[in-house]
Amino acid sequence: xxxxxxxxxxxxxxxxxxxxxxxxxxxxxxxxxxxxxxxxxxxxxxxxxxxxxxxxxxxxxxxxxxxxxxxxxxxxxxxxxxxxxxxxxxxxxxxxxxxxxxxxxxxxxxxxxx
Amino acid sequence: xxxxxxxxxxxxxxxxxxxxxxxxxxxxxxxxxxxxxxxxxxxxxxxxxxxxxxxxxxxxxxxxxxxxxxxxxxxxxxxxxxxxxxxxxxxxxxxxxxxxxxxxxxxxxxxxxxx
Numbered sequence: 001x002x003x004x005x006x007x008x009x010x011x012x013x014x015x016x017x018x019x020x021x022x023x024x025x026x027x028x029x030x031x032x033x034x035x036x037x038x039x040x041x042x043x044x045x046x047x048x049x050x051x052x053x054x055x056x057x058x059x060x061x062x063x064x065x066x067x068x069x070x071x072x073x074x075x076x077x078x079x080x081x082x083x084x085x086x087x088x089x090x091x092x093x094x095x096x097x098x099x100x101x102x103x104x105x106x107x108x109x110x111x112x113x114x
Numbered sequence: 115x116x117x118x119x120x121x122x123x124x125x126x127x128x129x130x131x132x133x134x135x136x137x138x139x140x141x142x143x144x145x146x147x148x149x150x151x152x153x154x155x156x157x158x159x160x161x162x163x164x165x166x167x168x169x170x171x172x173x174x175x176x177x178x179x180x181x182x183x184x185x186x187x188x189x190x191x192x193x194x195x196x197x198x199x200x201x202x203x204x205x206x207x208x209x210x211x212x213x214x215x216x217x218x219x220x221x222x223x224x225x226x227x228x229x
Contacts, residue, residue, distance in 0.1 A: 004157070043204060043222070044219075045216060045217065045218075048216060091157055093157070093158075102160045102163070103217065105157030105159070107156060107157050
């Protein structure tokens with residue numbers, strides 16, 4: 001298996017633009033997680049899905065952020081409009097369905113908002 | 115609510131020396147505990163986890179951790195480090211009654227192994 005796939009690996013955009021980050025989880029995994037990592041705040045869980053349904057989005061910072069999982073093999077995290085403080089590395093992770101299964105992380109998307 | 119504190123943000127260590135990374139947690143319920151490692155420019159990988167049973171847990175790459183309920187700690191150790199162990203290490207907790215396996219991460223400890 002190729003592991004969790006994220007695209008793009010790097011994104012540079014200007015303030016106010018829409019940004020879409022993409023994730024393909026490991027085949028057969030039913031839980032998917034979006035994290036954000038910054039120097040100031042460390043690693044934060046933004047939202048997670050189970051069987052394509054959002055379970056907990058309490059970590060989503062504000063309405064500018066939205067996430068979707070239209071099917072079991074694809075998820076997006078969208079920021080509209082983007083702001084410089086959104087600059088971070090965004091990780092997607094997936095796991096099997098049961099509680100406490102290991103989460104497998106993708107390589108991350110490094111987002112820079114100018 | 116639960117929280118995780120990693121007491122050291124950076125730990126320099128010489129090659130072949132032992133290393134201990136400290137992790138303390140707070141939670142009103144029982145928790146499961148994890149250590150993840152992040153190599154430069156990569157995602158996180160699971161090193162080991164404690165779910166139940168023996169309080170000494172062995173993981174990959176020669177790492178081990180000991181769960182101490184009375185001290186609410188889960189310190190990570192390796193008796194002899196290699197240059198390749200240079201990475202950032204994250205302690206994480208998950209509540210037993212959580213829906214799914216939502217993790218709360220500590221702030222991370224950056225380990226720099228010197229020759």
